[in-house]
Every structure is written in structure tokens, then in C-alpha cells.
Amino acid sequence: MSAIYALGSNGSGQIGIGHLEDVSVPKPVLIDIAFLDPSTTIRAGGNHTLLLSSGNLYAAGDLESGACGLMKDDEPNANQFQEAKLFAENSSQPSIAFCAATWEASVIVTRDNQRRATRVYSFGTGNKGELGHGDFIFRSSKADLIKDFPPGLEIIDLAASVSHVIAVLSNGDVYGWGSGRKGQLGLPEGVIHSPRKVSGLEFKVVRAVCGREFTYLVGDKGDGQHCILGSDKWQVRSAAPADVRGWKEIGATWGSIFVLRETGKLLSWGRDDHGQLAPSDLPLLETIAIGSEHAIGLSTGEEVLAWGWGEHGNCGPNTTDGDIKGRWNVIASSRYLPEGSKISAIGAGCATSWILISF
Numbered sequence: 001m002s003a004i005y006a007l008g009s010n011g012s013g014q015i016g017i018g019h020l021e022d023v024s025v026p027k028p029v030l031i032d033i034a035f036l037d038p039s040t041t042i043r044a045g046g047n048h049t050l051l052l053s054s055g056n057l058y059a060a061g062d063l064e065s066g067a068c069g070l071m072k073d074d075e076p077n078a079n080q081f082q083e084a085k086l087f088a089e090n091s092s093q094p095s096i097a098f099c100a101a102t103w104e105a106s107v108i109v110t111r112d113n114q115r116r117a118t119r120v121y122s123f124g125t126g127n128k129g130e131l132g133h134g135d136f137i138f139r140s141s142k143a144d145l146i147k148d149f150p151p152g153l154e155i156i157d158l159a160a161s162v163s164h165v166i167a168v169l170s171n172g173d174v175y176g177w178g179s180g181r182k183g184q185l186g187l188p189e190g191v192i193h194s195p196r197k198v199s200g201l202e203f204k205v206v207r208a209v210c211g212r213e214f215t216y217l218v219g220d221k222g223d224g225q226h227c228i229l230g231s232d233k234w235q236v237r238s239a240a241p242a243d244v245r246g247w248k249e250i251g252a253t254w255g256s257i258f259v260l261r262e263t264g265k266l267l268s269w270g271r272d273d274h275g276q277l278a279p280s281d282l283p284l285l286e287t288i289a290i291g292s293e294h295a296i297g298l299s300t301g302e303e304v305l306a307w308g309w310g311e312h313g314n315c316g317p318n319t320t321d322g323d324i325k326g327r328w329n330v331i332a333s334s335r336y337l338p339e340g341s342k343i344s345a346i347g348a349g350c351a352t353s354w355i356l357i358s359f
Contacts, residue, residue: 001359002036002344004029004051007331008314008352012047013079014061015352020079024313026332026355030080031058038358042289044349045101045124046162051081055095057108059084065104066141067124086123086143094119100160101349102130102178107165108143109155117155120146120167120195128163128179129193148195149175161210161254164192166217172204173197174217182213184230201227209290211236211270212254221247221262228257234271241267251290253308260288264300274309275325282328291348294324298346302334304355312351331355 005026006015013020017027033053041052048061048068058081059068070085071078086108087093094110097117101107105124109117121143122131131137132146149155150169157168164178164185175195176185183189186198203225205217214230214237224245228237234255244250244267249260256270256277264284268277276293282305285297294308294315306315306329311322316329332355334343340359347354 002038003357003359004031004036004040005332005355005357006352007316008310009312009350010352012062014044014047014049014349015354016049016060016079016081018079022312024310024317026353029354032080032082033058036356038344038356040345040347040356041099042345042347042349042354043099043101043106043160044291044347044352045106046103046350048101048104048106048124049081049349049352050084050099050101050106052096052099055097055111056093057084057086057096057099058082059106062104065125066139067101067104067106069106069123069143070141086121088142098155098158100158100165102126102160102165103162105130107132107158107160109158109167118149118153120149120155120158122146122165126163126178129191130160130163130165130178132165132177132193132195135193146195157207159208159210159215161252162212164210164215166208166210166215167195168205168208168217172201172206172219174201174205174208176215182231184210184213184215186229198229203227207250209250209252209257211252211257214252216250216252216257218244218247218250218259221245236270239269241269249288251288251295253290253293253295255293258288258290258295260285260297266297268295274323275327276308279307279326279328287346289346289348289354291352292350294348294351294353296331296346296348296353298343302343303330304332304343304346304353305329306331306353309351314348314351314353
């Protein structure tokens, strides 16, 4: 068995706890599912959240944008997670491999008959090309297939931020769409309404994360090659290390970048005005989850640590003017769980934090 807990911003019901109030201590998420995969993926937009578990997508939050699919405000249990209705009434639901969220849109990658992640769909609202369907489609509650991808190649990673989306293909190529006015989608700069290949990359990309106005791409862990496309605000490009060999996980807030090394040490650079960067004496971490302007990490001691901008309660109740700078809060710990339970996954969104418990 498993359960998921959430805290933070909840004005649109995006953490799915049955009401619309922010909370600063973890509360149980309401979701009509008997079992959550321990590797459940959590992705969040401005006012909606996606949970991907065992190939099925669940959504909560703002229903007006269409980013939660075909759900309506008058449906029962609107303030909890429900399985996303994405296609026509009688159509079968394909298995979903990846999901991502912009501010008001959602993107998914489904598996074909050979279980290969090859088909990309989008739904929601995208006034800057986030839907990837050309110049004239700005809103759709139904998941529509994005057609402009190279045939025969799998998608191995999918990332998004406020208004742009990045897909990494199995051959190391990268495609992007949405707002590229700062160069976060490569050159030439501008709004890109359909998937466009990012040119000029000098290595095979395997992972990607997105900040508000930049894209962070990394290659093989042994070589540690990486690059940042887009704005250098907060010195996200100019302060980057020469390489990130031995990386284990990567993440990005809107203005900073995080690299968890296989040693458990967390490297970070970029925006730090609210304490977003890793505290200097941070314990070794097993995994990380990076939100819009805060970060959480699961320590090797099985505690969930949170720091950064926590004005909505997403970093716990103990803040200084909404911030946690140079230190961290413990927002969950295995010490307080029943015997046989463990923290199996964490997540972070737009001022939201998530903890998955397995029993």
C-alpha cells in the first residue's frame, strides 16, 4: 500500500486535499486509487498538478484552463485527484510514459503497441506556443496529438517550465516549443508554435530540466557534459561548472540549477535571494525534487528537508518572512512512520511539496 501527502499552495485545489486552503504541514492527498506506484511522477503547473502512476494520469486543480483534461467544475470531488479524462468518451486510454506541465498546459508521452514512448499529446491553454499545434490552437481540454516529431525515435525525457517544453529523443536530439524569446529553445529566438530541433548541441543529451527562461541539458554521467540555453539572469550560465561528472539527478527552479551527484552531495547555482540554493552544510541526499522557487531532498537519514521560498507553507511552518535561507526544515521523517513504512518518493511544484509513503 502507499499514500501521498502534500503541503503548500492550494488556492485552486491543486494539492487535492479536499479544500482550497494553503497548508504548511503534510496533509493526505485524496485520490481514488488503491495503489500508487512507488516511482509515481509529480509534475505541477501554476494551478494544477499531474500524478503519473503505473501508466495512468491523475489531475487536480484549476479546471478552466483545460490542463486537467476534460474534467468539469460541477463534477463531484472536484478538490481531489481524479483520473484525467483525455480522449473521446469511448476511446481506450493508452499507457503514459511521461508527463510535464507549463503554467496552464499539460504534455504527455504515450506508449505505442510495442510499448515505445513515441506519441506526444498536449492539452490546456498555451498562448505562447506551449501546446505545440501551430499558430492558431491556443486551448484544448482534449489531448491532441503533436504531429511534428521524427518517426521511429523514442522520447526518453520530457521537461517544461512556465511557457516552454523540451523533449529529449533516443538519439540524443532535443526538440522544443513554446516561448523561446531568451534562447531557451535555441536559435533563432522567438515563440515556437511547433516542435523544433535544437541545433548546435555538441553531445548526446540524455536528460533535461527547464527554468523560467532557460533550459538545462546534460549528457552521459561519465563525461558530465552539459549546457544551458537561454537567459543568463542570476548567472545560471556564467556560474556553471565546467562539467557535472557523476551526476545522479538534476533539477531547476525558475532561476537556479541543481545537480545531485552520486556521492549524495548537492551542487547548485543561480538565484538565491530567497535561500533557493543548497545550504552549505546540507546532509547527503538520496534524491531531490525542485519546485518553482524551493527545493526538497530526501536525506540518507530518511528525512525530507525543505528550503527556499516557502511563503505558501511548502517548506513547512518555520520560516523567516516566508523564506528558509542557509538552513532547512524537516517536513517529514521516517522516524515518525509506522514500522515497515518508508518514504519512497518526493516531489515539488509551484510552491507545493509532496511525500509518497509506502507501507
